Amino acid sequence: MSQPVMRRVPSHWSMRTRLTALATAMAGFLLVLGIVAVYAAGPFKHIGWVDVALVWATIVIPLLGLPLLACVVWRAVKRALRPVRTMSAELRALSERPGGNRVTVPQRHDEITELAKSVNLTLERLERLAERNRAWVADASHELRSPLTGLRMQLELALEHPEDEDWPKVAQAALSDADRLQRIIQDLLTMARLEAGVLGDREPIDLGGLVRAEVARRADRARVPIELETDEGVIVSGVGSHLVRLLTNLLDNAERHAFSWVRVAVGSDGERALLMVADDGPGIPPEERERVFQRFQRLAQGAHRDTGGTGLGLPISRDIAIAHGGSLFVGDCPAGARLVLRLPLAKTAPLAGSPSGPGR
DSSP states (O other), X not given: OOOOOOOOOOOOSOHHHHHHHHHHHHHXXXXXXXXXXXXXXXXXXXXXXXXXXXXXXXXXXXXXXXXXXXHHHHHHHHHHTHHHXXXXXXXXXXXXXXXXXXXXXXXXXXXXXXXXXXXXXXXHHHHHHHXXXXXXXXXXXXXXXXXXXXXXXXXXXXXXXXXXXXXXXXXXXXXXXXXXXXXXXHHHHHHHHHHTTXXXXXXXXXXXXXXXXXXXXXXXXXSSOEEEEEOTTOEEEEOHHHHHHHHHHHHHHHHHHOSSOEEEEEEEETTEEEEEEEEOSSOOOGGGTTGGGXXXXXXXXXXXGOTTOOSOHHHHHHHHHHHTTOEEEEEOOSSSEEEEEEXXXXXXXXXXSOOOOOOO
16 A cells, blocks of 8 residues: 655744744743752752742743744844845736846845845846747748748739649749748757757768768758868767768858869867868858858858858758767958868777768
């Protein structure tokens, strides 16, 4: 038979009431204990009425003072917890009218001050997260609206004069817009999974072998030649599909902006694996190097070449790098652009063979 579960009954007393009652009870207990100890140690012979009166006075007068002590403790606790009540009221107001407000920090240095600072820090982080989510929704809505508007316009124009339309061409254009919508939605789902920490099982991966397989796969359809230089034995621990996605994003970006060549190099630096993808395109100005990793951002000098992109390739690539304990940044380059990936080297021995999973 199962044992009965003892459930704690919630108290309806306030914190101030509990602290006052506890302090008063402890003071009364110590007082009575002291009186008993004092008179227990003395002789009981020749006790007159004066001694009896003194005993009763010693007991009764302090006991009558306990209510005064309780009142003092009550007011002291009330004063000490006043900032907590203020913070509670301010938090209730924030939940009803969310905005950029903060709770009041008491002008003293104690635990309640630290609590107020922690609450303000949490509110600031939540506010930044809310602003980021609003911007994310606005950008995603804009990016999804563009192909939907184009698709609707094409179909409406075709239906106005259906007998004069080249329907295979209309279907091909509609399919192109549908493909763009699918890419955007897939990228949004990928970013959501990465932000939620959904990665998958990691395994040792030969980074050089992964790069060689991907470059060979796209050799026949590459717009410009891809020069490859890889070191042997560069093993990282990661999710193969995610690393393939990162690599294809970098190669797609380089091919899209390159004038005549793309260079890929794989090596190691101490305990880090290095992957470099460079091109001879228009390059990335130093002041724009972080903006290219923001969602739905495209540089003006490369916008005419980036008509097929979703604006999420590099942000996803950086998220994948961070999820694998690495980093992705724009390195210095005399001409064109150079993207550098750093990943921790694996602690285990390489597996037999090199993964060459599907791109994208």
